[in-house]
Amino acid sequence: MEILFSSSFYTLFLAFFFFSLASTAIARGGEQASSFSGSTDHDHDFLRRRFFDQTKSPPRVDLARGYMTNFELEKAVKQFGRRCSNISRIYSIGKSVKGIPLWVMEISDKPGQQEAEPAFKATLIIRDVHLHILPTMNPDGFSLRRRGNANNIDLNRDFPDQFFPMNNDLNSRQPETKAIMNWLKERHFTASxxxxxxxxxxxxxxxxxxxxxRQYYACPDDKTFQYMASIYSHSHYNMSLSKEFLGGITNGAFWYPIYGGMQDWNYIHAGCFELTLEISDNKWPMENEIPILWEYNRMSMLNLVASIVKTGVHGRILSSKGGQPLPASIAIKGINSTIEAGGLFGDYHRILAPGESYEVMVSMPGYKSKTTRILLEEEAMSVDFILDPVENPQLRKQVGSACDCSCDDKTNFELVKYFGVTYLEISLVVAFILAFLCFLLKRKMSYNLPKHR
Known part of the structure; x- marks a missing residue:
């Protein structure tokens, strides 16, 4: 199972894991951010008391003072790859406008390999999940201390939109956006x-x-998304206590609509269930606030991964003829959204909210579809499908027409009706009789040969 954490704000937590500091560059909005008074005191309790202080601080000379540079981030990522080479792989999905690589960290027991592994235990994430981390999507924007990239384009408005014909020109998209889109088309991510x-x-x-x-606009998997968002919110130190957002979660269109965002594109075009996690009221937290952000979100991240793997239905889809894996489509009755099984193993994982009954339908061109009903409880359910090939009537007709016979269908029917046999059976009988007659004739000729002499 492939799970992705992306966007540049995650750099904060990743860099703290490296025992250093990091960067942030991109967010959903920009209108609702508010600053709060910082402090040079590193006392944990003091920072906790001040973390959500809404009083504005004086303008900062450098918002990213104490953060990693792009060069330092790249160095730290590669150091991690060397130090943990047995459980990690470092690779790039492309480059920014200014040519900075967009590095990704894959963490797994078999990095770089595709596996069919839906099982999960809290201490076995490395063994049972392929976790991909993109520390920064907008390195150029971070260097320039602004929201847009080097071309001053907001990357979270640069994806094709489902409602309006925007960003449909491939040549006009930003290189960072193209890299993300190509990446998700190549990898079979379950969630992000x-x-x-x-x-x-x-x-x-x-x-x-x-x-x-501005209204609540639900997607087909609205109930599942609410479940996932609530897992994150209630595992957080105080996100679920929000006075602005009930339970610490929100539908994007109800909060404030955006168009051309990455979240909707991932869900529609890549079958990847993505949440947008706003994890700090301040867009540019001070360096001494980063450890608190990590502590507040650490369990939320782990529990989100756990919930994705532990709920829903998973399994493999194989052909009854030869047992080869099938990249079939998996649909749930009543939910207008499908996912595709992996082509290598025929494996699938359909995230679903627990506590309900679902009708699972599997289809594949050239094969007979199959349907089964499941009662999904708190744990994930494993269901494998074996699909039977569909007989090709056109092929059978072509094979029949290759036989040069003057008998029509009515004659065939009469033969079967009166003799209870088919053409194949008649042919075999005739061939046997002819062979027997030839044998007798040959024997008679050899018997009479001495008399002629």
Missing amino acids: ASLHGGALVANYPWDGSDDKR
Whole structure:
């Protein structure tokens, strides 16, 4: 199972894991962020008391003072790869406008390999999950201390939109956006989370509506997304206590609509269930606030991964003829959204909210579809499907037409009706009789040969 944590704000937590400091560059919004008084005191309790102080601090000379540079981040990522080479792989999915590589860390017991592994235990994430971490999606924007990239384009408005014909020109998209889109088309991600700053809430699709009004606009898997967002929020130190967002979660269009966002594109085009996690009211937290952010979100991240793997239905889809894996489509009756099984193993994992009954339908061109009903409880359910090939009537007709016979269908029917046999059976009988007659004739000729002499 492939799970992705992306966006530049995650750099904060990743860098803290490296025992250093990091960067942030991109967020959902920009209008609702508020600053709070910082402190040079490193006392944990003091920082906790001040963490959500809404009083504005004086303007800062450098918002990213104490953060890693892009060069330092790249160095730290590669050092981690060398230090933990047995459980990690470092690779790039592309480059920014200014040519900075977009590095990804894959953490797994078999990095770089595709596996069918839906099982999960809290202490076995490395063994049972392929976790991909993109520390920063917008390195150029971080260097320039702004939201847009080097071309001053907001990357979280640069994806194709489902409601309006925007960003449909491939040539006009930013290289960072193209890299993400190609990446998700190549990898079979089950779920992802994009980490932002500017609020404290777990946001889920849809991010916009067809009439651009601010309203609750539910996607087909609305109940499942609410479940995932609540897992994160209630595992957080105080996200679920929000006075602005009930339970610390929100539908994107209900909060404020955006168009061209990555969250909706992932869900629609890649079958990847993505949450947008706003993890700090301040877009540019001070360096001494980073450890608190990590502590507040650490269990939320782990529990989110656990919930994704431990719920839903998973298994493999194979052909009854030869047993080869099938990249079939998996649909749930009543939910207008499908996912595809992996082509290598035929493995699938369909995230579903627990506590309900679901009708699972599997289909594949050239094969007979199959349907089964499951009662999903708190743990994930394993269901394998064996699909039977569909007989090709056109092929059978072509084979029949290759036989040069003058008998029509009615004659065939009469033969079967009166003799109870088919053409094949008649042919075999005739061939046997002819062979027997030839044998007798040959024997008679050899018997009479001495008399002629």
